[in-house]
Amino acid sequence: MSKSEAAKGGNARGFISGVVEGFYGRPWTMEQRAELFKREQKWGLNSYLYAPKDDYKHRMYWRDLYSAEEAEQLTTLILAARNHNVEFIYAISPGWDITFSNPKEVAALKRKFEQVREFGCRSFSLLFDDIEREMCPADKQAFDTFAHAQVAIANEVFQHMGQPDVFLFCPTDYCASFCTPNVSQSAYLHTVGEKLLQGIDILWTGPKVVSHKISVESIEEVSAVLKRPPVIWDNIHANDYDPQRIFLGPFKDRPTDLIPKLRGILTNPNCEFYPNFVAIHTLATWCKATPEEEPSDVEMREEDQDLCYSPQKALTLALTEWLQDFLNTDQPGGPQHPAARLKKDASVDEPMQTDLGEAAYVPGPNENPLYTAEPLTLDDLKLLSDLFYLPYEHGATAQTMLQELDWLKNHSWAVAAQTEKTAEWCSRAQHFDGLCEAVVQMFNRLSNAPNRSILYDLYNYICDIKSGVGLARAYVKSLGGQGRPSAHVMNDDPEPWGFRGGLSGEFQRMLPGHGNRDLFKHPPMTTVYCIRPYCPEDKDEVQRIFREMQRPGGDKAPLMMQPPLMSDSLLELDAPPSPHCAVVVEDEMGMCGYALVLPEAKPAAVKIQRELGATVLKDYPSLLTLQVLPRVTDPSPAKRMISQLLSSLKNSGSAGVLCEVRHSDRRMLEFYTKLGSFKPIKIPGLPQDVLALGASL
Structure with a gap:
């Protein structure tokens, strides 16, 4: 079977591709989910797994049935998904407190699934991730192992629901790093693979919870143990574990050779809905990758080591389309925003709205000109993506800025040396300043984009990076003797915005190994040996x-x-x-x-x-x-x-x-x-x- 056949449903039950809302934090709104379904249909994705960790009736109070109002909302949502050819997969996560051996608990689980089926849902999922592995005394008497308990209840519910075409099971050991002693020798996984009914598919995140790379060999290994190809629950764009990071880089480091080896793939992206445009768009491009779409650029081919998919090309396609969303005035707050005039034809003569009939203000010849918002550009979005790239990788511009700052800091002696290094230092300091200025201008144009919904999801992050870049910029200027006293940010009594971290940062800096997972690796020491x-x-x-x-x-x-x-x-x-x-x-x-x-x-x-x-x-x-x-x-x-x-x-x-x-x-x-x-x-x-x-x- 070719990759394209697998991605388009070439296997018996179809290739699952889409989004899992499975993060910790505020769940998406019903309106945002409806927008997601439109995008999935447009980009060729076909599934949505409903599993928000902080929906209390999904996890904490899984036994409770939905109220009439909640039922109406879910029914509307399931219908919206169906209208856009998106399979709505409803998940329950009962593992925190379920007693597997109690028939009443099993009945409660069936009753909850039955209620959601009445809303029109046809696909379901049972999740046992992120829970304690110790069974209660009653379960220890009834089951040989934790795996046997989970498999027994999953099989019973699956059969009770009529063996639906899509029924997903998330094991407690859902990645290689959790397996003891390893994947191939994991007693837990072997039990799941042997005892779980074949109609049930298994979720898997790869080598780690947030996997840097997922290889064909690793999937073949776990497939042999599970006796079926897994559905990847991909956390590469998830950011619920760090409130200071968001990920706007492309879907990458998963070869397209994986496609025929998988039952499907679902991305569990950023908590913020609107910035997930890149994560979902590039996943869709990856799922559609075929040899006919092979990049002609040899250099790009060598970089990505994938003849069917180029992350950088996919990123550019996503950002180009996303730019139109930023400039979209049909969003809350859009038409009233001054920047909304950017998309209007300048030749159209429209009267300006005024208060009390007053004439529009026109500055005098020696007065400040009126502020005019500059439109956001594709280069701005490329820079934004570079600054907030992926968990294991900074974008090219961000990496360059870190390298330049590191060099300027370590060679600050050259400023007063009056040698060839002095000229090089000044030149590189000017280059670094230009990179910092580009961040500031990107921030300004982004802040004036008509689509305020996207901006507000990004605002805390871009404010933080603008501030951090500003501190570094002022520091380099002070090294070069250009900084005014107000620019000397590294003093004994800085303003609160002059340092980062809060209590969490204080704890981390006091622990050994702080910074050993930084993505920017310092070059070898310059000591002469x-x-x-x-x-x-x-x-x-x-x-x-x-x-x-x-x-x-x-x-x-x-x-x-x-x-x-x-x-x-x-x-x-x-x-x-x-x-x-x-x-x-x-x-x-x-x-x-x-x-x-x-x-x-x-x-x-x-x-x-x-x-x-x-x-x-x-x-x-x-x-x-x-x-x-x-x-x-x-x-x-x-x-x-x-x-x-x-x-x-x-x-x-x-x-x-x-x-x-x-x-x-x-x-x-x-x-x-x-x-x-x-x-x-x-x-x-x-x-x-x-x-x-x-x-x-």
């Missing part, structure tokens, strides 16, 4: 570093209480290592690390009575040891030392090199893991606290 061959005079310093790194600290035991390593003997050899087998690294404070190799590891193994075995000695005949002091936070010097020594060993004919690391040495374990070339190897009789790693040459 010198790597040179080892010489006999270095022996004392090398041994000093060795002893310092073995001192007890954290969970380290004294050296004499730790199991010996083969590499320990490298520092006790009578003959100094040859220059091509040993290097040291120095910074401005002196020697700060070393790397040594022994072409033949067997003598070191014999010395501590380590039995390597013929196979290990054949594949990894050489031995490596490496240590750098904690003050060296940049991993580059260690990588360079290893690269130099491994190249030398390879040229000498060695097949591979091994090293040993204690499990308690978490710093070195992390280094070798991230290096990638070293893999764990099995050595019989190895002490429990020691890990052997090998790299083939």
